[in-house]
Amino acid sequence: MQKKYVLALDQGTTSCRAILFDKYNNIRGVAQKEFTQYYPKPGWVEHDAQEIWSTQYGVIAELVAKTNINPEEIAAIGITNQRETTVVWDKNTGQPIYNAIVWQCRRTAGICDELKARGLDAEIRYRTGLVIDAYFSGTKVKWILDNVPGAREKAGRGELLFGTMDTWLIWKLTGGRVHVTDYSNASRTLMYNIRDLCWDEEILKELGIPVSMLPEVKPSSCVYGVTDPDQFLGYSIPIAGVAGDQQAALFGQACFEPGMAKNTYGTGCFMLMNTGADLFESKNGLLTTIAWGLDGKVEYALEGSIFIAGAAIQWLRDGLRVIESAADSEYFAGKVEDTGGVYLVPAFVGLGAPYWDMKARGIIVGLTRGTTKAHIIRATLDSLAYQTRDVLEAMEVDSGIKLQALKVDGGAVANNLLMQFQADILGVPVERPAVIETTARGAANLAGLAVGFWSGKEELAAGYQLDRRFEPAMSEEQRERLYRGWKLAVTRAMDWAESEQ
Numbered sequence: 001m002q003k004k005y006v007l008a009l010d011q012g013t014t015s016c017r018a019i020l021f022d023k024y025n026n027i028r029g030v031a032q033k034e035f036t037q038y039y040p041k042p043g044w045v046e047h048d049a050q051e052i053w054s055t056q057y058g059v060i061a062e063l064v065a066k067t068n069i070n071p072e073e074i075a076a077i078g079i080t081n082q083r084e085t086t087v088v089w090d091k092n093t094g095q096p097i098y099n100a101i102v103w104q105c106r107r108t109a110g111i112c113d114e115l116k117a118r119g120l121d122a123e124i125r126y127r128t129g130l131v132i133d134a135y136f137s138g139t140k141v142k143w144i145l146d147n148v149p150g151a152r153e154k155a156g157r158g159e160l161l162f163g164t165m166d167t168w169l170i171w172k173l174t175g176g177r178v179h180v181t182d183y184s185n186a187s188r189t190l191m192y193n194i195r196d197l198c199w200d201e202e203i204l205k206e207l208g209i210p211v212s213m214l215p216e217v218k219p220s221s222c223v224y225g226v227t228d229p230d231q232f233l234g235y236s237i238p239i240a241g242v243a244g245d246q247q248a249a250l251f252g253q254a255c256f257e258p259g260m261a262k263n264t265y266g267t268g269c270f271m272l273m274n275t276g277a278d279l280f281e282s283k284n285g286l287l288t289t290i291a292w293g294l295d296g297k298v299e300y301a302l303e304g305s306i307f308i309a310g311a312a313i314q315w316l317r318d319g320l321r322v323i324e325s326a327a328d329s330e331y332f333a334g335k336v337e338d339t340g341g342v343y344l345v346p347a348f349v350g351l352g353a354p355y356w357d358m359k360a361r362g363i364i365v366g367l368t369r370g371t372t373k374a375h376i377i378r379a380t381l382d383s384l385a386y387q388t389r390d391v392l393e394a395m396e397v398d399s400g401i402k403l404q405a406l407k408v409d410g411g412a413v414a415n416n417l418l419m420q421f422q423a424d425i426l427g428v429p430v431e432r433p434a435v436i437e438t439t440a441r442g443a444a445n446l447a448g449l450a451v452g453f454w455s456g457k458e459e460l461a462a463g464y465q466l467d468r469r470f471e472p473a474m475s476e477e478q479r480e481r482l483y484r485g486w487k488l489a490v491t492r493a494m495d496w497a498e499s500e501q
């Protein structure tokens, strides 16, 4: 049967999506479903890995049913995923031994403090490109082995497997036959040596993690295996592309050349700049990470990871209940000229780049008797733009490259007021593409390249289209005055919580 589509599975922090792309990168169908977030203690975040699998399977079935395609028309499947989120399962039963510990979870801050006290910062940064932080998978695996009764013994006997969500989904889709990940996901674990391209034995020793638990690491575009018909609607389809969602978005935005950058506004905000074969060491709180493995080589990126962005808008909706939908934030923020001097620092799970403060917590400052709900909503939206400026400044210094425009994507870029404020506060134009599902597109493209559905990067870059360009319209004086206020607010949020959180 003629192969007409590539299927992307986008396993995000709050939802699973299945998206069908045709040869021209048009979206031919989308199915999406949210799954449960567990917050067992302050600062802790968990997912049920079995629920993620059943949700992902459900949206695949829904997409196939509503588009009425024959699954045999699917040339390949590409997987992209929330990164770092850690699941450990029993190799024999296929059952997770604990809930997945989510990238946002702060429970391992104490383990990180110990590693830092042992003076391992510089060495770990050199080997992994990362900073010691509860964000990454390594300390989460250690926590599970230390806290689930019998886990360490089982791991020692080779009976446990570790995976990020790509690895878990491939394991499920192949009926437990394939245990793999790709370079981009491996580079987020704190256990992978991004220079030597291997699991780092010294770090594994420090964390007490046996290498037998870890998946095989492969390029981001290759055939990893085929689906087990029992797990995929009765069909065997090649799984041929994998990338962490932020690297997939970089690929989906066609940022193929060194110096090209994108910023994704989802649950968090993640700015990545392609640095090609060069491995830049950040002096300003950014991460060095693997963009992808492709065409027989690995390419690197500089990354600024912001933990809370769209999640702050969700908090306005579900926590404060001052809006009914995320889109309402634009309506209410538009009712006021500015925040009236209010700043909201959404350090709900500490602060990531460029501050890396696990003990920071959220604050609202500058309140007066005149402050209204609209000011607080506007301050929340503004915080996404200020955090992005923090990261962009660090990136320009580290890379020596002055960005001419910022490519954006992710759910929150639908907000025009936010995008205009972003351009204003950066003093740099902001470009929104026609297709903002760039994460899924990147995964689909990586998979399609592996099976010859697309000829190469040139064909993919040619299909890139802009929706709107936001030009900076704020005076230099106002931009810098507002930003100084933000920097001051951040200092008030820092070092707030106790270390055991």
Ligand SMILES: Nc1ncnc2c1ncn2[C@@H]1O[C@H](COP(=O)(O)OP(=O)(O)O)[C@@H](O)[C@H]1O
Pocket: 012, 013, 014, 015, 265, 266, 267, 268, 309, 310, 311, 312, 313, 314, 326, 327, 328, 329, 330, 410, 411, 412, 413, 414, 415
């Ligand atoms: N119009 C909007 N204004 C501001 N934020 C929005 C808007 N629409 C969606 N969001 C935010 O975007 C996020 C969803 O984006 P998405 O890219 O799907 O995230 P993720 O992949 O992290 O789950 C949510 O956190 C939501 O609050």
Ligand SMILES: O=P(O)(O)OC[C@H](O)CO
Pocket: 011, 012, 013, 014, 081, 082, 083, 084, 103, 244, 245, 246, 266, 267, 268
């Ligand atoms: O699922 P998202 O879009 O919130 O992305 C999460 C990141 O991959 C975390 O590193």
